[in-house]
Amino acid sequence: MSRTPSPRSSRGHRSATPRHAPGFGLLVGASIVLSACVGAGSSVEQPVTPRSSLSGTLTIFAAASLTETFGELEARLEARHPQLDVVVVLAGSATLVQQLIAGAPADVLASADETTMQLAVDAGAVEAPNAFARNPLALAVPAGNPGRVDGLDDLERADLVVALCASEVPCGRAADALLADLGVAASVDTRESDVRAVLTKVQLGEVDVGIVYGTDVRVAGEDVETIDVDAVSAQRFAPTYHIAIAEGTARRAAAEAWLALVLGDEGRSVLDSAGFDTATISRAVTGDQP
Amino acid sequence: MSAERPHTARPRARARRRRGVPWPVAAAAVIAVALLTLPLLALLLRAPWSQLGELLTRESTLSALGLSLGTAAVSTLLCLILGVPLALVLARSDDAPPLVRRGLRALVTIPLVLPPVVGGLALLLLLGRSGVLGAPLEALTGVTIPFTTLAVVLAQTFVAMPFLVLAVEGALRGVDPATETAAETLGASRATVLRRVTLPLAAPGILAGTILCAARALGEFGATITFAGSFPGTTQTLPIATYLELQRDPEAAVALALVLVAVALVTLVAMRDRWVPGATA
Numbered sequence: 001m002s003r004t005p006s007p008r009s010s011r012g013h014r015s016a017t018p019r020h021a022p023g024f025g026l027l028v029g030a031s032i033v034l035s036a037c038v039g040a041g042s043s044v045e046q047p048v049t050p051r052s053s054l055s056g057t058l059t060i061f062a063a064a065s066l067t068e069t070f071g072e073l074e075a076r077l078e079a080r081h082p083q084l085d086v087v088v089v090l091a092g093s094a095t096l097v098q099q100l101i102a103g104a105p106a107d108v109l110a111s112a113d114e115t116t117m118q119l120a121v122d123a124g125a126v127e128a129p130n131a132f133a134r135n136p137l138a139l140a141v142p143a144g145n146p147g148r149v150d151g152l153d154d155l156e157r158a159d160l161v162v163a164l165c166a167s168e169v170p171c172g173r174a175a176d177a178l179l180a181d182l183g184v185a186a187s188v189d190t191r192e193s194d195v196r197a198v199l200t201k202v203q204l205g206e207v208d209v210g211i212v213y214g215t216d217v218r219v220a221g222e223d224v225e226t227i228d229v230d231a232v233s234a235q236r237f238a239p240t241y242h243i244a245i246a247e248g249t250a251r252r253a254a255a256e257a258w259l260a261l262v263l264g265d266e267g268r269s270v271l272d273s274a275g276f277d278t279a280t281i282s283r284a285v286t287g288d289q290p
Numbered sequence: 291m292s293a294e295r296p297h298t299a300r301p302r303a304r305a306r307r308r309r310g311v312p313w314p315v316a317a318a319a320v321i322a323v324a325l326l327t328l329p330l331l332a333l334l335l336r337a338p339w340s341q342l343g344e345l346l347t348r349e350s351t352l353s354a355l356g357l358s359l360g361t362a363a364v365s366t367l368l369c370l371i372l373g374v375p376l377a378l379v380l381a382r383s384d385d386a387p388p389l390v391r392r393g394l395r396a397l398v399t400i401p402l403v404l405p406p407v408v409g410g411l412a413l414l415l416l417l418g419r420s421g422v423l424g425a426p427l428e429a430l431t432g433v434t435i436p437f438t439t440l441a442v443v444l445a446q447t448f449v450a451m452p453f454l455v456l457a458v459e460g461a462l463r464g465v466d467p468a469t470e471t472a473a474e475t476l477g478a479s480r481a482t483v484l485r486r487v488t489l490p491l492a493a494p495g496i497l498a499g500t501i502l503c504a505a506r507a508l509g510e511f512g513a514t515i516t517f518a519g520s521f522p523g524t525t526q527t528l529p530i531a532t533y534l535e536l537q538r539d540p541e542a543a544v545a546l547a548l549v550l551v552a553v554a555l556v557t558l559v560a561m562r563d564r565w566v567p568g569a570t571a
Contacts (some may be wrong), residue, residue, distance in 0.1 A: 092537065094536075094537035094538065095537065098536065098537075098540065161419075161434070161436075161437060163519070166520065166534045166537070167538075168534045168535065168537040168538035169534075169537050169538075188521065189437040189519065189521060190437045190518075190519025190520055190521050190525065191519075191520050191521055191522075191526075191534075192515075192519065192520065193515060193520065193530075193533065193534060193537075197515075201519070204414060204415075204418060204420065205418070205419060205420040206414060206418045206419055206420070206436050206437075207437075
């Protein structure tokens with residue numbers, strides 16, 4: 001299968017729709033591909049040997065909340081393999097899965113929750129997925145907290161403008177589950193199409209409070225403050241990020257190197273310092289082996 | 291039109307042959323038709339026809355459809371009330387300095403070329419709670435606009451009005467000034483001339499502009515989701531519901547898309563060929 005992205009692809013991550021250029025025969029040594037083909041049960045525990053020379057373009061489809069962390073990991077992998085160009089395509093998980101199923105050229109998929117990843121698994125678009133991080137939910141308020149929000153109970157206040165993600169997307173599903181569990185009947189004013197849209201409206205001061213991911217609040221800077229929520233609940237309903245190699249990828253060696261990086265100590269430390277939680281992810285997880 | 295006169299004077303068959311197109315033009319036209327229609331055909335082919343009844347009678351679908359039709363009707367009315375006068379001013383602005391005339395038209399056309407999301411952001415920055423006008427508005431009256439149905443109407447009006455203005459201006463410019471002058475010499479006031487002569491003569495263009503405007507308002511997505519957000523029953527119009535449903539249940543999204551296509555087809559049939567100047571209805 002030719003899932004090769006366009007060789008003209010610029011380096012770095014893109015936030016737009018990926019291009020579907022049918023580029024054929026990128027210069028990945030066939031020997032590397034062959035030697036790395038060790039079956040579908042990806043041996044992700046293997047550390048990358050620094051001497052291995054990966055090359056070509058590796059396309060990663062990643063949930064938008066991974067923008068900063070995957071950007072950092074991309075730089076590291078590329079520094080180790082000068083011939084390798086990692087392209088991280090960022091969008092909402094559900095959008096990425098739809099595109100992947102429709103034949104978009106990606107080698108790896110990283111989704112923000114299990115439900116979305118399962119869609120890709122069911123469609124036969126990816127191999128067995130691995131859980132790699134969780135993202136605790138957080139309450140985001142504009143700087144100065146104009147709505148005087150103290151906790152999740154305040155989401156019931158009709159005088160506040162409340163934003164959640166739509167229940168169709170991972171952050172919305174998680175928020176719904178959290179609120180239902182706590183018995184909070186939120187008076188919601190808008191259900192945004194993705195978590196960054198919620199954050200933008202908090203940043204602009206248009207909403208008093210929104211439920212976002214903990215990592216988003218860190219990225220938002222001074223315009224946004226976070227209100228502590230019950231850590232146990234926030235943790236319990238935190239969606240679990242999953243990563244999987246795309247079925248039929250022509251860049252298996254590079255894709256496995258990426259998974260090893262994300263799932264290994266280095267990836268964990270990058271993710272943890274960005275606010276993700278990798279401690280509750282079992283180290284031995286290697287996906288569902290049939 | 292007058293340029294065609296010499297041809298029509300010649301034998302009919304020859305004139306017709308001269309109006310044919312070279313084959314590369316015809317080939318390009320065929321590709322264009324394919325590009326425009328095949329995606330819709332695919333939508334029809336992949337539609338979940340067996341579940342269509344259930345999908346379309348869902349409460350959420352009906353509420354999104356109702357909201358879409360209602361808001362589009364109100365914004366089309368708003369476009370008419372404000373857009374026709376603007377078109378009149380533009381059509382009569384030939385005596386104004388070119389800079390003013392061109393500047394005004396450029397300003398009016400901006401929403402046409404602006405990505406709707408940018409339009410929505412601009413509306414948010416103007417009318418949002420911390421917006422340039424929105425902040426004083428809230429301080430004085432306690433009224434906030436974003437995330438309300440009014441915001442949906444404003445977003446649609448912002449995006450759709452240029453379509454109406456340009457169509458109506460074109461129609462008004464096509465009105466023969468001699469007719470208006472004749473009415474004036476017979477003693478009609480300016481208001482009477484406008485009401486009894488100018489607007490009736492421009493009516494086909496106004497109708498075409500209205501329909502285009504309504505279609506654009508119905509399909510509005512980017513400005514609405516940015517400025518008005520998305521909440522079922524209040525601000526979640528059919529295009530937004532379709533987009534969100536696509537994230538979860540593509541089949542249901544296709545069903546919603548079919549409703550949009552159906553509404554668009556009704557609109558097209560309603561306007562027939564009237565939007566192409568010179569084509570017969």
